[in-house]
Amino acid sequence: MNYQNILIAKEHNIATIIINRPDKLNALNKVTIQELHHAFSVLETHHDVRAIIISGSGEKAFVAGADIAEFAEFSVEEGIQLSAQGQETLFNFVENLRVPVIAAINGFALGGGLELAMACHIRVASDNAKMGLPEVSLGVIPGYGGTQRLPQLIGKGRALEMILSAAMISAEEGYRVGLVNHITKPDELLDFCYEIAQKIIKNSPAAIAMAIHAVNANFREGENGYETEIKSFGKCFGTVDFKEGTKAFLEKRKAVFTGE
Helix, strand or coil: CCCCCEEEEEEEEEEEEEEEEEHHHCCCCCHHHHHHHHHHHHHHCCCCCCCEEEEEEECEEEEECCCCCCCCCHHHHHHHHHHHHHHHHHHHHHHHHCCEEEEEECCECCCHHHHHHHHEECCCCCCCCCEECCCCCCCCCCCCCCHHHHHHHHHHHHHHHHHCCEEHHHHHHHHHHCCCCCCCCHHHHHHHHHHHECCCCCCCCHHHHHHHHHHHHHHCCCCHHHHHHHHHHHHHCCHHHHHHHHHHHHCCCCCCCCCC
């Protein structure tokens, strides 16, 4: 597929996706959401891709929100469909991806941009990043999972203050409240994320996928996370990776994992 709005590169089992709409501060429109879905879908099937980094082009923004012009005239039903399709196509899809995704937040991450970062498994921000969910200032609420994931990450009270005030917070504040894992200088951001990815790809892809599934289970309605962990733990024993990992440990050598 030829992409209009994203760029993809692969190196040493790590893929990098760059949202490439710098003139729009990398805002998410329908085309970009569909392209991201396709890219993540394809990369997940590539056995040589064991971690994915996503960032925005330019120096100003990761993603500065959704493309408001696309939905300014929507009806109630169209709004419901927009939110439901977006969550299924991209945000929930990324959260449940078998391959770990690292958000490299380079500048503004607002509205749908912060929601995309929160759907990723790990978040790293440059020290000039600004993050927020300003939707109520437009007469709407976050619709791509923001009202759910932000409280999960930083707590209900802080999340409500951010959402209801439509305020932006700095990278430092984001780190303090647990919204981002690390802060770096802008010119070190991608390299830092790459270092995290390199640590991840040394481990079993099969076990990593199971771990993501088990952690996410704690936040699913009606699902017992402990039960999911027990079943996922057991499934690991049937994988080639488990046999290789334990054998390598006993033989005092580095394991060579295949993800099987």
